[in-house]
Amino acid sequence: xxxxxxxxxxxxxxxxxxxxxxxxxxxxxxxxxxxxxxxxxxxxxxxxxxxxxxxxxxxxxxxxxxxxxxxxxxxxxxxxxxxxxxxxxxxxxxxxxxxxxxxxxxxxxxxxxxxxxxxxxxxxxxxxxxxxxxxxxxxxxxxxxxxxxxxxxxxxxxxxxxxxxxxxxxxxxxxxxxxxxxxxxxxxxxxxxxxxxxxxxxxxxxxxxxxxxxxxxxxxxxxxxxxxxxxxxxxxxxxxxxxxxxxxxxxxxxxxxxxxxxxxxxxxxxxxxxxxxxxxxxxxxxxxxxxxxxxxxxxxxxxxxxxxxxxxxxxxxxxxxxxxxxxxxxxxxxxxxxxxxxxxxxxxxxxxxxxxxxxxxxxxxxxxxxxxxxxxxxxxxxxxxxxxxxxxxxxxxxxxxxxxxxxxxxxxxxxxxxxxxxxxxxxxxxxxxxxxxxxxxxxxxxxxxxxxxxxxxxxxxxxxxxxxxxxxxxxxxxxxxxxxxxxxxxxxxxxxxxxxxxxxxxxxxxxxxxxxxxxxxxxxxxxxxxxxxxxxxxxxxxxxxxxxxxxxxxx
Numbered sequence: 001x002x003x004x005x006x007x008x009x010x011x012x013x014x015x016x017x018x019x020x021x022x023x024x025x026x027x028x029x030x031x032x033x034x035x036x037x038x039x040x041x042x043x044x045x046x047x048x049x050x051x052x053x054x055x056x057x058x059x060x061x062x063x064x065x066x067x068x069x070x071x072x073x074x075x076x077x078x079x080x081x082x083x084x085x086x087x088x089x090x091x092x093x094x095x096x097x098x099x100x101x102x103x104x105x106x107x108x109x110x111x112x113x114x115x116x117x118x119x120x121x122x123x124x125x126x127x128x129x130x131x132x133x134x135x136x137x138x139x140x141x142x143x144x145x146x147x148x149x150x151x152x153x154x155x156x157x158x159x160x161x162x163x164x165x166x167x168x169x170x171x172x173x174x175x176x177x178x179x180x181x182x183x184x185x186x187x188x189x190x191x192x193x194x195x196x197x198x199x200x201x202x203x204x205x206x207x208x209x210x211x212x213x214x215x216x217x218x219x220x221x222x223x224x225x226x227x228x229x230x231x232x233x234x235x236x237x238x239x240x241x242x243x244x245x246x247x248x249x250x251x252x253x254x255x256x257x258x259x260x261x262x263x264x265x266x267x268x269x270x271x272x273x274x275x276x277x278x279x280x281x282x283x284x285x286x287x288x289x290x291x292x293x294x295x296x297x298x299x300x301x302x303x304x305x306x307x308x309x310x311x312x313x314x315x316x317x318x319x320x321x322x323x324x325x326x327x328x329x330x331x332x333x334x335x336x337x338x339x340x341x342x343x344x345x346x347x348x349x350x351x352x353x354x355x356x357x358x359x360x361x362x363x364x365x366x367x368x369x370x371x372x373x374x375x376x377x378x379x380x381x382x383x384x385x386x387x388x389x390x391x392x393x394x395x396x397x398x399x400x401x402x403x404x405x406x407x408x409x410x411x412x413x414x415x416x417x418x419x420x421x422x423x424x425x426x427x428x429x430x431x432x433x434x435x436x437x438x439x440x441x442x443x444x445x446x447x448x449x450x451x452x453x454x455x456x457x458x459x460x461x462x463x464x465x466x467x468x469x470x471x472x473x474x475x476x477x478x479x480x481x482x483x484x485x486x487x488x489x490x491x492x493x494x495x496x497x498x499x500x501x502x503x504x505x506x507x508x509x510x511x512x513x514x515x516x517x518x519x520x521x522x523x524x525x526x527x528x529x530x531x532x533x534x535x536x537x538x539x540x541x542x543x544x545x546x547x548x549x550x551x552x553x554x555x
Contacts, residue, residue, distance in 0.1 A: 005031055005038060005080075012070040012077040013038065035085050036068060042081040049116050050187060051075045053165075061105025063183040086183040088175025090529070092201065093211045094300040095182075099174045100198060100218050102182035103167070107194040110165045115191040126168070129238035130190060133231050142241040144250040148261050149241075152234045155268050159227050161193035170197050171204040172528050195219070199228035203236055206260045208527045212309055213263055214279055226268050233257070233264055236526075243523060246413045278325050278356055283311050287360055290350035293317040302366075308472070312363055320363040321349055329357045331474040334396030335449070336361075342391065344384050344468050346460075364469070368462035373495040380466050381459060382501065385486065388468065389448045389479035400444045400477035406515030407436035417518040422539045423554035431551045435511045438549060442508030443478045450475055450482035455489035484509040488544065492536035498544045507548040514541035
């Protein structure tokens with residue numbers, strides 16, 4: 001992608017000369033300039049049809065962006081289309097009930113809009129997977145996912161519901177703003193039953209957003225919802241199978257989807273789920289028992305990319321508390337168990353492993369989470385990390401040992417990195433050996449406690465108190481690795497370049513961190529927010545590694 005919008009496109013749509021901002025959604029290729037969002041690679045037929053649909057689409061109960069004509073009256077200029085900017089941020093788990101209502105209103109307004117003849121005939125993986133899901137078209141399925149797809153298909157039954165235009169990717173594409181109806185953006189059209197849009201959104205939230213199973217309760221009055229959910233999960237698995245060429249990535253998809261598939265199959269079979277999900281009611285009971293207090297309400301927590309369930313529980317005797325439950329809390333429980341009184345940790349209030357693994361902490365005021373880096377905050381974080389690295393290593397925290405070089409996986413399948421659009425295939429081919437060699441020499445082993453995910457989202461600062469949260473990735477290892485991981489995240493979030501604070505093993509760590517980012521990034525459409533976080537860190541680490549290794553900057 002270019003660093004800015006083409007001049008002729010700017011002129012045609014009347015875009016001011018100020019720099020454009022790349023948007024996290026829309027596949028990572030959309031730009032915002034002034035009051036417009038501009039999208040490239042728009043087929044004139046598709047773009048004109050979308051413009052015709054959205055020009056007159058009205059609520060109540062939802063907002064949509066409006067198409068904007070160029071100065072010659074056309075909808076597309078050199079493959080670019082323009083839309084008005086709509087205010088808001090995605091919050092699909094926290095505001096799920098509002099998303100459900102907005103989807104129903106949106107699809108009611110679409111009910112009488114005819115689908116174009118070309119819809120569903122594409123050769124992209126989403127269209128191929130949809131035809132296989134709904135029409136039984138044969139498609140090769142990756143071995144890591146074949147049994148999950150087979151189990152879902154075995155449970156499907158005919159669905160006799162009317163089809164209409166539906167949005168096939170709602171989860172991250174409904175924006176919420178104070179005092180306004182939800183805004184539905186980035187329309188991904190399909191022709192299916194209206195409830196299928198919510199089924200896909202629910203499967204996405206359960207799989208990638210850490211949503212509780214209770215999100216399905218809000219869909220109970222949708223006709224044939226269980227059958228729609230089975231098809232939604234099948235479709236997502238098939239798109240992953242078609243889009244992920246490497247076994248490691250497909251195994252990660254399998255791990256994320258297994259509990260969701262089990263839950264959906266349990267609903268249609270009547271048997272209990274193998275791993276019963278924790279409900280908000282159970283959270284209230286467990287926290288109330290642990291704190292010997294009455295819990296008056298449980299509500300979702302904004303942000304985060306963990307598979308753990310996170311909640312704020314309101315209690316009668318002492319205000320709200322933060323609750324985290326899940327299967328991967330061993331490192332956090334070890335840290336809080338050994339260092340619970342440390343000045344850099346939120347205050348632990350309770351923890352346990354039975355009947356579920358749970359950690360209860362003080363609830364931190366939302367205004368304290370770091371959003372912008374200042375020189376004072378950078379220096380305070382550097383000091384905090386120094387204190388972390390001097391405490392005795394707690395027992396039970398995993399010890400880092402030498403592992404596979406991430407550049408081996410990139411060498412085997414360069415598309416894993418190239419999909420993130422930070423360098424060309426020629427640049428990667430020319431410098432992959434140097435990056436591989438540097439990462440192979442990276443020091444990771446050590447005897448210090450390290451956090452491994454120091455970033456703005458995990459730092460809280462208020463009234464002079466700086467805390468480091470979310471210790472799920474804690475390990476025992478080299479403290480300079482921890483420091484350099486933070487410098488990459490810092491630069492990716494608008495802070496200074498890593499050279500300002502680099503230490504020993506910087507070249508090796510920069511190359512290692514860069515190589516890890518594409519392996520940790522989800523598919524762009526599955527979780528665009530996390531994808532672009534990883535993309536920004538990849539760009540920061542790869543550019544830093546290139547400077548330290550004396551090779552040209554990525555391009």
